[in-house]
Amino acid sequence: MQLTLATYIQKMPHGIVDKQEAGIGATTLEINSKRHSIIVSPTKILAYTKYIKHKDKALYVGGKINEERDATNDKEIKEYLADTKLEYKKFLVVADSLPGLLEQIKTDDWKNYFLMIDEVDMIQSESNYRPKLEDLIDYYFQFPPKNRCLVTATMREFSNPRLQQECKFKLTWKDTPKRNIQLFYTDNLDALTAQHIQSLSQTNKILIAFNSIRHCKNIIKLLTSQMQKECSILCSTSSKNEAGDYYSELKPDNTLPQRINFITSCYFAGVDIEDSYHLITVSNAQQNYQMLSLDKMTQIYGRCRTPKGILSDTIIYNTRDDKQKNADKNYQNTLLKQAEAILQLQKAASELGKQDADLAELFQVVQTAIREKAAVQLPREKSIKLTRKNICKQNVTAYMNIDYLVERQKLCNTIYNSYKNLPANLKEQGHIIKSQYKAIVPSETQIKLDIANKKESDDTLDRQLLPAIDEIREIVKQKGQLTKPDLGIYLSQRGCKVYIQRLYKLRELADIETLIDKLWEIRHNDKRAYKNLQNAAVFWALDDKHPFKRDLLRVFKIGRKYKASEIQELTAPIVKYHLHKTIKQRASVSLLKALFLVERPKIYLIKGKNPMGFKKHGPLRIPRTEENLREYFLL
Template identity: 40%
Template sequence: MGIIEEVPLFPQEKIKEEKALKDWSDIIFEVSVPLFGDIDDGRSTIREATIKTGKYYIDAAKAVPRIEVKSTNKEAVIYLKSNEKRLSEILDCIPYGLINKQLTGIGATYLEMHSSRNSIIVTPTRTLAYNKSLKEPDKYLYVGTKLNGKTTSDKEIQDYLDRNIKPKKILVVADSLYKVIRTITNTGIDIYREYFLMVDEIDTLQSDNHFRPQLSNVVDYYFKFRQDNRALVSATIKGFSHPKLIEEPYITITCQSPLRRKINLLHTNNINQLLSDEIKRITKKYPNGKILIAYNSVQNALKTINLLLPELPRENFGILCSDASTDEVGNYKSVIENDRLTHKINFMTCAFFAGIDIEDKCHLIAVSNVSKGYSLLSINKMTQIYGRCRNGIISDTIIYNSNKKSFRYINNYKDKLKYKAQKVIDLLESADKLKEGDNDLTDLFSRIEKVIIEKADERFFFDTPIKLIRKNIDKKREISYFNIDALYEQMEVYSSLYSTKDALKEQLIKANHEVIFNEISFDVEELQTNEYDSRDIILNKVQLCKDKVLEMKRNNTLTDDLLNYEIRHTKRKEADYYKRIKAHYQYIDINYLADKLYDISLENKKSYRGVKNALSFWILDDNHSFKMQISEAFKDHSKKYSSQEIAEILKPIIKYHFFKTLNQSRLVGLFKIFFDWTYTQGKYLIKGTNPLAVPEPIKKISAKEEILYNYFEI
């Protein structure tokens, strides 16, 4: 934008830059129009994106501009006409800042892929990035894990940079962004000024960060780019708790005529049974129609399919899911081919909720199940799913249940989480200062750091604890804002939509949708008998994991790297099995370990915790202070110990080494896995050590090991 030719349309705040402005080209105006000539001649801009000729106004009389800037000047709105399908018809590139494109399928990624500047486009999933890159494989570079399991190498990135391709367009999975930045930086290019960074589907990064913590690193890199060289984009942008993101310029892209859906809303006490009934009803009425079911639970998709077999043929079903679920879904694994569904009945998990196009006109069913917190859908997420169907749908159904559970702190929940996390960070930073130059304090704080960090964990219902602090790309501790966003979203969605049966209906009506509501209940016996028992299937899958581990051992390829690969590409029980193997395979005979972990693979986490602690105690060096204290305290094997006596003996030892105070039941539980024992006359008599009959260790945990939390779960 020329400084002489254009002036700001509205008063501008000086852009907050991480670096000092160096020349006139660094001065940017958020919205500008030509000083001379027609305002609609293609020289007007909105945050560095040029509005195309003849597109400045939304009406034929040229009375209503399509851009509205709010009084704060940080917020703007771009209006699209109902017949405008693509952003590329209006703009020449993506504006900078937060882009809330409330409309799906308007080609935001397409627009940046065809802009005239160098771009790095970050996506949350491989499917999204890879499919986009296939549009013009000679022009675009995909960076991430390929279909053959290999990842894009630094050399492949460098080869692309060396080719005579202008502008450069790199599509990268979020986990691999660091590799792109490292390679380009090593060429001497100032990537933060020479490339535009677009992060697509930022809401998915927020939601998935708690199980893919490296996703937060994307925002660390994002703020290294000039403010006019970066954008976060989504059709379902949620509120941010990150203070820098709150300050980002914000653009909403919306339509003159909001989407109005006709929704068949079904409330039930048996999700899978009602879902199977709906599928049967639709297939009977529309034998040639396709069905798309958005249900973020592979296990429940399989249960529903089981309810429909053999009445409906097995080949009718497909499941669109992440690669991590491939083994679990088996032959049901499906793909999108040429933007078409490949089966008559298609289940879809969250890996496909964003960034794909489906050309088939189909029956859409969205499912929210309160028993699976991760399957709950917000209204924005439902809109995003609806938008995958580019040519509309035949019927629109939402199936859900509810479960009354109140929350006391919904209004200030985010603030409480941030306060909790900041207190732990302050404590750890104070500890860092205190231990400088003091080896004794260094050892002490190294032992208690994990205990302190655990105090900043939070969980929603009974799900896995979510960490509230993280280390950024500069290895500095900070609040894990994305995890806080995800926790708040779960709570807010549950509270506002699923805590009563009428809440979702009321919110859909409020959003201007036509809602036809029905409640369909099933008796208790039907609920119980329809549960699909997958015990044998899970055991078979774990057996395959066991066989693979033993084969690795025979081939001398059993390493942390290979186990990490299997952990990343499996889910639930299989992933748990590999994690448990990894914890002890270097210390314990692999045949014993593989068998033992297989035997307990279907038991709960408490059972594994006991086995893990027993194994770790056995492989601990006999001269380790913890083992010596335990052995000395119970050296009299002829004495009978009451539960109270055991607790009194173990309590100070556990507190010293693990900084935790356990109740009597937990302490007696530890006694039982440390010793072989018999129970007589209401007391415990020690028969020996090694209650699990573990073979002699291959190697032992060092007697100097201070951080026992790496080996025990106390």
């Protein structure tokens, strides 16, 4: 019988709680404590699965859970707060819904609640693409020191100095189980995973942890037709359409729904699986969000709540191509200094701009340039911002993003830079490791399946996007314009989000109909296609007498041919003067093609203006006096 925290203490301690082990009843302990509690989880699935066990005491506060439950509304919160039968109020809250809940609880009453933020390591890992997650730490510090705690089973170092000063509570458990791991290093994750699934018993359940629905579907297609019928994918509701017919959830008794089950990241932490299964953990070091830390692997292993429920334990992994030979050993310090310097520059530019009206526009340009530099560029990933606006709208250091960058560098340079390092690190933790290398050349069938799955994924997104576009066209026809509320309803749909964000950003620069069509054409292309479209729309919206537009039209003549080197020579000084940015040859050519209709037999022939075919101007014409063009162009 596994002991839980309730065996030793009556309520959660304050400060940072390093519980070391998953499934020891931290949430249950706090729900049963004799005080009001707000327990925050990073995802809906975590919050709701905990709520299911404590429906008689707690209220779930978060978004819609499929057909089971609608999103929590203010009326439900008010009725729960007014319920005199419940001596102690217990809220199980999704991170994004915390601000709304706190609005219903008067600020003066916050001191009467204990705030527990669970799985804080997920905030460190995911704040780079969910920037609002770090707002949780802002709210955390609004509560009295003895009325708050951060909880995790996989503690990482915090760069936030205030968190470094927090009281620490570390649990030490005797006889921590050591794992017996079969480790496979390969250059073909999908094929090897499929092979390993087929080598296991046909009667036992299998759980594959791989944070990519596309890869999961690739693996399924490599199985026999009979085994494909036994597969399910457990993922977030926002990815339901992408998972298609394979989408599933845990059964009401928390057992796995099929014999072969794939899980993505929302099931990696905090979820209890009451089942026995063979565990296969897949780490793809070629993609940052699919690359697993040792702590994340431990979390995945800890999802099993059945004693001796892990029938076999396998990890399949690859290594990175972009190895850093001279990695910064003081990377955290470097990032913190960079963030502080950026904040000081922003503050100085803002204050000087206020003092001298003549310099205000110049300092706006400076602040834009500073914001661009306040980010770390990563391959195949969005740039990671080093500063953010906190809940009080102040510019501050984005500490959780810095934690993510430090962790990523550590993984790249100490775990996945050599096939030898992962087994060595697991052995250091005391696990028994059997390591093997398996090279598998992708078969013609696998290559075709990968292409087909990519198309299938694109088609799934298109089926979601097309009805939204038809509705948007109708709105434009009726109102003649688009507002944020008009588009807001589509942002929660995974297939629509990027398209809608782009349309909203460009909507005032040119006619909506052309923008709708052009954004549809490039919906599956990389970021460069969108960059060209935005630059074309901005150039179209510039006043015809704007100096930047005038200078480019002066040096580039319709009907003339130009070599790439000539384009660079003519473009660079104009861009440097007006946008205060150095531009390389490739970027110069891309910019030219976005601004002019260009044909390229061998060299570049300029055939005309308006390459995107905009029919009319939008409501915004960028005036000739606008000097802060970096706010508009993407270079």
